[in-house]
Every structure is written in structure tokens, then in C-alpha cells.
Amino acid sequence: MTLTRLLTTAALALGLATGAVAQDKTRVGFIYVGPIGDGGWTYEHDKGRLAVEEHFGDAVETVYQESVPEGADAERAITQMALQGADLIFTTSFGFMEATLAVAEKFPNVKFEHATGYKTAPNVSTYSARFYEGRAVQGHIAGKMTKSNIVGYIASYPIPEVIRGINSAYIHARKVNPDVEFKIIWAYTWFDPAKEADAAQALIEQGADVILQHTDSTAPQAAAEKAGNVVTFGQASDMAEYAPFPRVSSIIDNWAPYYIARTQAVIDGTWETTETWDGIGPGMVGIGEITDAVPTEVKAEALALKEAMAAGEYHPFTGPLNRQDGSVWLAEGEVADDGTLLGMDFYVEGLTGQIPN
């Protein structure tokens, strides 16, 4: 009896103590769509989370949940994180948009940050990176490197973000190689290594000798390596383990500075709803090392393109550009506005096939 009471008191005291400590700390939560070991998208978000921990030390506590499916279960996962006392929650996939807004309405005191979305609320900000700038560099290299003039593209879901990437890559590939053709597979998944490998295999069998991917795992890299003569690019993460060949370059997402800045804003009480969309210039999009498998002059051109975009001298969507149906989208010298880009639901002229609805 005494022992039980003693233990209860001890447990209670411990609970109070930890409760008290937790109150001082700012809790930052992360909802991931894949496992943190995917080597791509989620892996980079988790690197950002670790950077927050390192930067703030004991002042901040981070929590995360990985492999949360896009759909009804996402709302439950986000709600649970809010109930656990998170002050700031990053939901890191496009498909979490509605769930984030729904939960945000119920927890007005919690701040939410949704990646790659376009809907905001008083306590919901959005943030994304201008990955299409990186796609321009990839498209340039792809156009130069392909011998079969067939570039394979493993797309995930038909959302503006993915369509922008396809358009940007195609425009810049065609610029240096007018005969280039894109073969696009919609995998309808962000992460399914076996399916991604099969998709890469199908593209290779269709004659593609360059493969771009907008899915999160390194499986297409492995498939390309097995084929032997196929060029790939790292997606979301450097995927340097497949360098120098087949992976000849990569787009690297760098979320750490943004995550640190937003956490700081919550601590300072200065957090406001924002719509952040940064590119190569501010460092949110990085271009991984271009390996020696790429000819020197192509590498130099690619780097010049990167510098021009970083300096703001060149926009990847600069006219003259037509839509797929041949109608004029951008006149000579005209630059696409962010609104059109954020809602992009059309292919540019030259691409074949239709975008699924």
C-alpha cells in the first residue's frame, strides 16, 4: 500500500516536472509523407528538423511522424500532434493541404506551415521552393546528354508543382536539342521503390537514355545503373551515392534556414502568415555537383544558367512560349507571373500526351 502510494506520488511528481519543462520549450512538429530514410524528399525535410534542434538546443523540442498517408489519416496525425502541444507544425506534402487547413481551424493558437500548397489561413503559411529553376538546369544537361533524343520522366501526381517541373525541363532540353522528345509516366505515388524501378525500366525499354524523376526514392537511380548507359539526376536530395554515373547532378532542397527562421518567429511572437517561394538565389534550391560524366562545356553552360537564375537575370519561363495546343502563352521577352505558375495545369508546346485530371 505504502509502496504503491510512494510510486504514485513519484510518478505524479515526475509528470509535473516534465510538464513544467515542456511548457518552457517551443515544440515544433513535422508531418512527413514518406520514411525519413527515403534518401530524397522526406530525408531532406528531416535534415531541416535536425538543423532546428541543433540551432536552438534545449529551447526547442521537435517531434515528427513519418509515412503519413495523404488522405483522411493525415488529419488525425496532424490533430494528434497539435493535441500533444506542438506550437508550430510543418506539414511537408502537397496532399496534406486540406487536412492542414481543417486542423488549423480547430487550433487557432497553433501555427501551421504547409509545404508546396496554395491555401493560407490566419495561422497557416505556405512555403515552397522554385524547383523549376533546378529543372531548367537538368533539362539543359538532359538535352545535351541524350543520344536517343528520348528523355524519360517519372512524374508523381498531376499537380502544378510537378507540371512546372516537366515544362521547365522540356523547354530547356528543347532549347539545346530541338529533336528531344519526353516520355512521361505518371506513377501516382511519391514513394514506392518497386513501382519507381518498374517505371524507370519501362522508360529505358522505350529508348530513354536520360531519366528525370519527381518521385522520392533512389530506386530509378538503381534501375539506371543496372541498365548501364542511362543518365539520371538526384531528386530532392543529392543522391550522391549514385555519382558520378548514372547520377550526373541533382536538385537539393535546403529547408534548414527556413525552418530555423520560422521557429525563431514563433519564439519571438512575430510569426505571421506568409507565402514563401524561394529559388536558387536565396539558397532554398541547390544544384548538386555536376560530375565529370558531363562534358566540360555542357557543365560550364549549366553553371552559367544556374548563376543567371540565382542573380535574377533569367527566368526559366520567358517568352516566346506557347501552350500545348499552340495558343500563345508568353510573348517575346514576357516572363510568367507567379499566379500562373502556382496554378499551372497545362503543358507547353511540343510535349505529347495529356495531363491526367
Next chain:
Amino acid sequence: MGTINPELLLAAVIVAATPILLAALGELVVERAGVLNLGVEGMMITGAICGFAVAVNSGSPALGFVAAAAGGAVLALLFALLTQVALANQVASGLALTLFGLGLSSLLGQGYQGIKPPPTPRLDLGPLSDIPFLGRVMFSHDLMVYLALGLVAAVWAMLKYTRAGLILRAVGENHDAAHALGYKVVRVRVLAILFGGACAGLGGAYISLVRVPQWTEGMTSGAGWIALALVVFASWKAGRVLLGAWLFGGVTVLQLNLQAAGFAIPVEFLSMSPYLITILVLVIMARDKSCAPASLGRIFHASQ
């Protein structure tokens, strides 16, 4: 618009079907013994990392597959202890096994990301591989493909023609009667569960060593659940499991190829086609009213 090479396509289908075929075949034996093990996904992914780790460290894919089978069986043993000895609920234990397997595999897999496994060699079948068309489609694979096909035949023959198969089915149909006849219900079921675990482990390792080949967390991404569904839709028959696996793998690969070749079929339909066609064909075939083993999922204790 490109054209699809049927040789390469069919060869790819057989590779794509092998993991779910192995896992489903194991689960078929388990369910015929009257046990519902929902932990296939967990056992597959555990097999995937066990096989990968051992193959990388030893340099031998064959050893890797042995380790994968062992890894899957060890995890299945846990399930056997819970459900056959401690008489725990099979559905809950199976789901727990999947969660446990996913967690365990990412723990074991630390440090194996981005490593390339030793290549699994193609089996040299001599002149058979030179037969036009058929040689490329059927006789140019690795040993595991043939092992899986052999296993289908073995399981079918075992269940249909042997005494062991009869006992296994008796245990699955009516465990009380089987017990009254003096058969060791628990022993039979534990052995079946271990076999199921080993098969799932092999299926997982086929993904990590041959089909993808690399280790990524959560890389089976649902293949175990497909295998589970396949067993039900195949009416617990080995031959239909093979058909279902080929159909599912076939349509999966075909739809990707159709997309790549630029055929004007809406992608939405293509994406759902593997599930739709597999279910449709197997449901139509199941009109002969073959039903689940009568004791499936029920707990057995000799005192009852």
C-alpha cells in the same frame, strides 16, 4: 509513339510478379492451416533488410536469400508464440507484427542506404535461353524465379495429393475434429506459420536484391497487403495465386509501358487497372463457391 517489345514486357512481368507470388504462396499455406496472419508486410520488409544486409556483408546473394527466409521465419515465430501458445487474437497480433516489422527493418537498415548489393546472377540454362522469344521470357531469369514457380507446384501437389497436405487442410477446416483424431493442431500451425514467414521473407528480399536492387526504408510499400488480398481472391488455391500474381504484376508493368509508349488511354484508368482487372478475373473464377477454411482465424485450445 513508341512500340512495346512483348519479349521485354513479359520478362519484366515475371520479375514484377515474383515478390507477391512468394509472399502470397506462404500466406496461402498459413491460411489453409486455419491461421490468419496479417503480418505479411512486416515479414516481407524484415526479409528484405535481412537478405540485403547478409548479401552485402557476405557478397553472396544466395546467402542473402537464406538469411531473408530465416529473418521472415523468426518474425513469424513471434506471431506463432503469441497466437498458438499465448492464444492472442490473430488479427491484432498480425497487425502488430506488420508495425513491428516495419520498425525493426528501419532499425536494422541503418547504414545500408545507398549501398549496392552484389548482383544476383542469371541462371545459365544453356540452349534453352537461346530459344527465340520464349528463351528471353521464360529462361533468362535468376534462380529465385524458378524457385517460386517450383514452390507453386510443390504447394499445389502437397495440398492435393499428400497426407501432410490432408492433415494441414483438416487442421484448417475443423481443428477440433483434427485434434480428436490425434493430430497436433498447434504443431502443424506453427510449422505453417514458419513456412509463411520464410516465403514472405524471400519475397521481400527479391525486391531489395533483384527488383530494385537497393535498401530503402518501407520499400515493400504495400506488397504484403496485395499478397494477402490475392490469397482471398484466389480462393486459397495455389494455381490461382500464380495467375493472380502474374495478372497483377502484368497489368502493373503493362500500364507503365503503355504510358511510356504514349498510348492515349487516360492515366487514371491505367493506374487503377492492376487492382481492377486482378479482382475482376479472380472473382469471376471464384464462382465455384470455394470458400475460406472453416477454422480460419479461430483460436484453438485443446480443452475446448
